[in-house]
Amino acid sequence: MIALIAGTGDLPAAILHRVQEPVLVCALDGFAPSLDVDISFRIEHLGSFLQALHERSVTQICMAGAIRRPPVDPSAIDAATMPLVPRIQAAIAKGDDGALREVIAIFEENGFAIVAAHAIAPDLLPPEGVPTQVQPSDWHNADAIVGEATVAAMGQGDIGQACVIRMGQVAAQEDADGSDAMLAKFHEEYRDDEEPAGLVEELSDFVADAVRPILDKIKGTPPEAVTADDGILFKAPKPDQDRRTDLPVIGFETVKGAAEAGLAGIVIEAGGVMVLDLPSVVETLDLHDMFLWVRHKGAA
Numbered sequence: 001m002i003a004l005i006a007g008t009g010d011l012p013a014a015i016l017h018r019v020q021e022p023v024l025v026c027a028l029d030g031f032a033p034s035l036d037v038d039i040s041f042r043i044e045h046l047g048s049f050l051q052a053l054h055e056r057s058v059t060q061i062c063m064a065g066a067i068r069r070p071p072v073d074p075s076a077i078d079a080a081t082m083p084l085v086p087r088i089q090a091a092i093a094k095g096d097d098g099a100l101r102e103v104i105a106i107f108e109e110n111g112f113a114i115v116a117a118h119a120i121a122p123d124l125l126p127p128e129g130v131p132t133q134v135q136p137s138d139w140h141n142a143d144a145i146v147g148e149a150t151v152a153a154m155g156q157g158d159i160g161q162a163c164v165i166r167m168g169q170v171a172a173q174e175d176a177d178g179s180d181a182m183l184a185k186f187h188e189e190y191r192d193d194e195e196p197a198g199l200v201e202e203l204s205d206f207v208a209d210a211v212r213p214i215l216d217k218i219k220g221t222p223p224e225a226v227t228a229d230d231g232i233l234f235k236a237p238k239p240d241q242d243r244r245t246d247l248p249v250i251g252f253e254t255v256k257g258a259a260e261a262g263l264a265g266i267v268i269e270a271g272g273v274m275v276l277d278l279p280s281v282v283e284t285l286d287l288h289d290m291f292l293w294v295r296h297k298g299a300a
Contacts, residue, residue, distance in 0.1 A: 007063075010276050025038050124274040144299070151234060164232070231264065248268070255285055270296050
């Protein structure tokens with residue numbers, strides 16, 4: 001049997017509908033999914049939760065949906081979890097990727113195989129290319145290069161997996177609040193044509209060297225061809241992250257936020273970002289004259 005540890009968002013339901021065997025739906029207290037839950041557990045009872053999975057004949061675990069690191073009440077830790085306390089404390093002290101790696105290690109050491117969401121639902125990883133009517137321009141290509149380097153740098157600090165790039169500059173970066181909050185803030189700051197706080201004015205030498213040939217090629221483009229809000233949302237996994245968990249996801253809400261923010265399109269890393277209901281995403285982007293570019297990593 002497989003256990004689906006489901007967080008918030010639409011991904012858990014999409015995974016559940018694709019599993020071909022019995023599924024035990026589990027949820028961490030405070031992060032209930034929009035699904036019927038078989039087992040709800042607290043991090044202070046992780047040891048007992050592992051025992052319950054064995055009792056239910058679970059052999060595989062898939063983690064899908066958004067979950068934040070919960071606070072730990074030392075007085076609520078049960079006897080079965082006490083031996084895991086040092087590791088739980090160490091995990092919580094790390095960034096998201098580090099914490100997930102520690103949790104994965106605990107599950108594996110207890111005999112459970114970790115199954116990636118996209119292994120169950122490979123159709124959620126769209127093929128490389130541009131499925132929308134609108135195609136990205138050379139300017140957007142340059143922005144995508146900046147976006148890739150920016151997310152890579154963010155990932156090194158275990159910060160986030162998305163950013164907004166406009167005309168070669170970083171206009172917004174995802175933090176613990178997620179992509180939707182980042183897009184909402186970007187939209188708010190640009191509502192009155194204000195420059196966003198923390199705009200990066202100078203690119204790193206690496207990014208500048210990569211972008212300069214493209215900018216030289218399009219330097220004759222009239223300034224009016226690129227509007228103040230003609231930017232992109234770029235989303236990709238963190239460098240070297242364990243892709244069995246926390247693979248980025250976009251869906252209708254992402255498209256809605258990007259459209260409200262006045263962006264020209266969305267660029268995602270091919271093979272690294274799942275798309276919920278791709279036909280609806282493409283249809284909605286077409287209605288807003290926006291593009292989706294499923295981009296090969298390192299493309300120039």
